Amino acid sequence: MSLAALRELVCRANLALLEGGLVTGTFGNASGLDREAGVMVIKPSGVPYADLTPARMVPVALATGKVLAGDLRPSSDTATHLELYRAFGCGGVAHAHSEVATACAQARVPIRCRGTTHADYFRGDVPVTRPLTAAEVEGDYERNTGLVIVETFAAGGPSADEVPAVLVASHGPFAWGADAMRAVEHARVLEQLARMDLAVRLLAPDAPAPAAWLVDKHYFRKHGRDAYYGQR
Amino acid sequence: MSLAALRELVCRANLALLEGGLVTGTFGNASGLDREAGVMVIKPSGVPYADLTPARMVPVALATGKVLAGDLRPSSDTATHLELYRAFGCGGVAHAHSEVATACAQARVPIRCRGTTHADYFRGDVPVTRPLTAAEVEGDYERNTGLVIVETFAAGGPSADEVPAVLVASHGPFAWGADAMRAVEHARVLEQLARMDLAVRLLAPDAPAPAAWLVDKHYFRKHGRDAYYGQR
C-alpha cells in the first residue's frame, strides 16, 4: 500500500471515530500500519477532527518512532500504538473515549461476554489492565501503557487476535484489527457491548454467562476456516 | 404480490432497521413472506446496509430453504426465520441487536408489560426462550433457534399473534408481524418498551403491574373486531 493510500485510510478511520460518537473535541486517535514498509501513520496531536486531511496524517517509523515526513507532531499516544504493533499481528489501532467503555475502564470492570452480539466479535471478556505504577507513569508513560496492554494478554486467556480490545485501568479503551477501519469498527462495537453489559448488570446482576459452545458458535461463524457468515 | 414488490418491501424494511437505530454494521435482518407463492425474501448475509438494494434481497423457498435466484447467500439466520413462518401466521420477521432489548435477552429477563404503551402492541410480557443445549447449538443451530422460539409460545400464555416478539436467551430479540415493515415496527417499539421497563426497574423494583382490564382495554382498542383506534 502506498503512503498516500495509508494516509487516506487512516484519515477516514479517524473521521469514523468522530462519526461513531466515540470521541469529542480532539480526544482519541486511530492509526494504520504498513508492516512491510515499517511505517505507521497516525492522527496529529491535538488537531480538531474538522481539520483532519490525509496530508496531515503523520508517518512514523515502526522501529524507532521517528517522524518520517511533515511538520506536525504525531498523537501523544503514538508510543502506545507502536508497542501494540510490535507485539500483536494487527494492522490498525484505535483509541476512543467512548462513554460507557471508558466508564468500565475507570470502574476497572471487564466488558463481559454476556451474549452472541459480543461473541460475534470478541471470543471472551474484554479485560482491564493493571494500573500503571508511579515509575511507569513518570517514566516513558505512553510506551509503558502499550507494554501493560501487551502484558495483559501475555497472562493467558484469549489472545489479542481473539479479543482485539482492552480497557486500560482509569484510562479507556484501545482496540485493534486488520487495518485502521477494522480497529475503529471494533472500538464502535465495544462501546455498544459496554452499554449492553451495563444494562445487563442493572437488570440482573447475577445473570448467567452464555455457554461456551454458544460463544464459540458465534465467534467461529464469523472467524477462521469454517466461517459461514457473509459472502464468499 | 410480485417478487419484485416483495424484494422492494423487504429492502425498505431492512433499511428501516438501520434508520431506527436497531442495528449497526451488518448486524440484524428482516424478511417478508409471500405465503401463497411459498417464497420468503431476506437480507443477504454480511452485506453492509449502505449496499442493500431490492435486487440484492435473496428469495428462498419456504418449504426447503433453497435459494431461488441470484448469487448472494441469504442471511445466516435464514433457517430461524423459516421456522417462524412455518409455525406462526405472520408475513414478516425482523431480528435486531437493539441495545436494551438485547440486554434483556442477555440478562434473561422478560420485557414486562408495565403500562399502556406496551399493551397497545403486546398483550402481555415479551418472554425469554430457554437457552439452547450444546446439541442444539452444535447441530442445526439457526433452525433450532427458531424451534426454541416456537416452543416458548407453545408452552401456553399469550399466543404469538398477541405477543409478536420474543427474546432468545443470551442472544437477542426477534419480532414478527403482518409484513416485513410491521415486523420492524414491532422490533422498534420493543426497544422502546425495553428502555421503559429498565427505567421502571430502576425507579421502583416492586411497581405493580397494570390491571388486566387496562391491558386488555388498550390491546383491544387497537386489535380485533371492536378496535376503535385509527381511521376506518
Add this chain to the structure above:
Amino acid sequence: MSLAALRELVCRANLALLEGGLVTGTFGNASGLDREAGVMVIKPSGVPYADLTPARMVPVALATGKVLAGDLRPSSDTATHLELYRAFGCGGVAHAHSEVATACAQARVPIRCRGTTHADYFRGDVPVTRPLTAAEVEGDYERNTGLVIVETFAAGGPSADEVPAVLVASHGPFAWGADAMRAVEHARVLEQLARMDLAVRLLAPDAPAPAAWLVDKHYFRKHGRDAYYGQR
C-alpha cells in the same frame, strides 16, 4: 383566533411532539382550544406524523365532543383532553409517550422537584394519578382518564396552573399550557426533568429536596406579577 389559525397551530404542535422525540409511530397527540368559540382542535386518530396537515386536524365541540367538520375521526384520547379543558383554564393539551416520563407513570413515582430547572416550570412535584378502577376502564375510559387527572389536582397541593402536567398511573404523561405549543413545551421539559430525577435517584437516593424558598424564587422569577426573566 380563526379555525384555520388554530388548525395550523395544533398541527405545528403535533409535529413538535415528534421533533422533540416525545412520540414514535402514531403515539401521542396535542390539541388546542378556542375557548370563546367553544372549539377544540386535535390530531386525527392513528394518522402517522408524516401525513399530518392543518386541514387534517379535527375540530370538536368543547361542550358535546361532536366532530364539527371533516371525515377524519379525532384522537382516541379526545375525551381526556375535553375534560382537562373543562376543569382547567388551559388553552392547549399534549399527551406524550416519552421514555422516562412514561416509565415514571408506569412505576407510579412522581417526578420530584429536585432543583431549579424543575422549579422554572413546575412549582412542586409532578403527581401520579390513582389507577382507574375496572368500572372506569370498561365504561367511558378516555373521559374517566380526564376525570381522574382532575381529581388528582382537586386533592390539594399545587394547582393545575402551578404544575401543568401529570402522570396517569400505568399510562403516561399529559401536559397543558396557555396554548398547544406551550403544552408541548411542558411535555418536552417534563421528559428532561424525568431523566434528571432518575439520575438523581441513582446518584443519591436520599438527596435533600431544594428549600421551598429556592423553588419559589425560580418559579416566580418566571411566573406571575413579579417575574423578571425574559424581555418585557
Add this chain to the structure above:
Amino acid sequence: MSLAALRELVCRANLALLEGGLVTGTFGNASGLDREAGVMVIKPSGVPYADLTPARMVPVALATGKVLAGDLRPSSDTATHLELYRAFGCGGVAHAHSEVATACAQARVPIRCRGTTHADYFRGDVPVTRPLTAAEVEGDYERNTGLVIVETFAAGGPSADEVPAVLVASHGPFAWGADAMRAVEHARVLEQLARMDLAVRLLAPDAPAPAAWLVDKHYFRKHGRDAYYGQR
C-alpha cells in the same frame, strides 16, 4: 478585541451550548469578557436560541453591572457571571442545564475524577457548593450564587484555574475558561464526565480513584510549562 468581535464570539458560544445538547428552550447562557475594557457581553434574557444574533448580545460593565448598549435585558444570571469574572482570571463563563451534570448538582454529589479523560481537563473532582440560605436567595440571589461559587474555591483544594467548573447545589453546572468558547467546551466535557461518573457508580460503587501521579500526568500533559499535547 473590539466589541463587535466579542459579541460575535459570545453569540457563537451560546449557539455551541445549543448544538452541544447542553441546553433546551431558553435555558442556559454564555458570556465573554474584555477585561481591559471592563466589558462583559452576555446572552439576552429569555430569547430563544434560534433568534440569537451578535447584535442581540448585551454588553454590561464589569464594575457596575450596567447595560452599556441596546434595549435588551441581559441574562437573569448576569450577576453570577460578573462575580466569577471579578474573582477568577477567566475570560468566558457558561451556564448549562445539561442532563447528568445538573442531576449531580441536584443530588449534591461532586463529579469525581475517576480517570484520565477527566484529568485531561480538570485537576480533581468538580465540587458542589453549599446550598444558599433563605437570606441569600431572597436578597441579591444571582450575585449570591456567584459569591457561593467563589467561596467554594476559597475553601482550599484545587484552584478555579485547575478545576474550571462547579455544581451549584440544587441548581446546575457553571464552567469557565480563557474565553467564551473554552467555557462552553468545559461545560460540554463536564456533561460527558458526569455521564461517565454516573456509569462508574453503577458499575462499581467502590471503584478506586486513579493515582495522583496519573491525574497529574494527564493534567500537565495538556496544561502549563511542560505540556506536550497538541502542536506548538
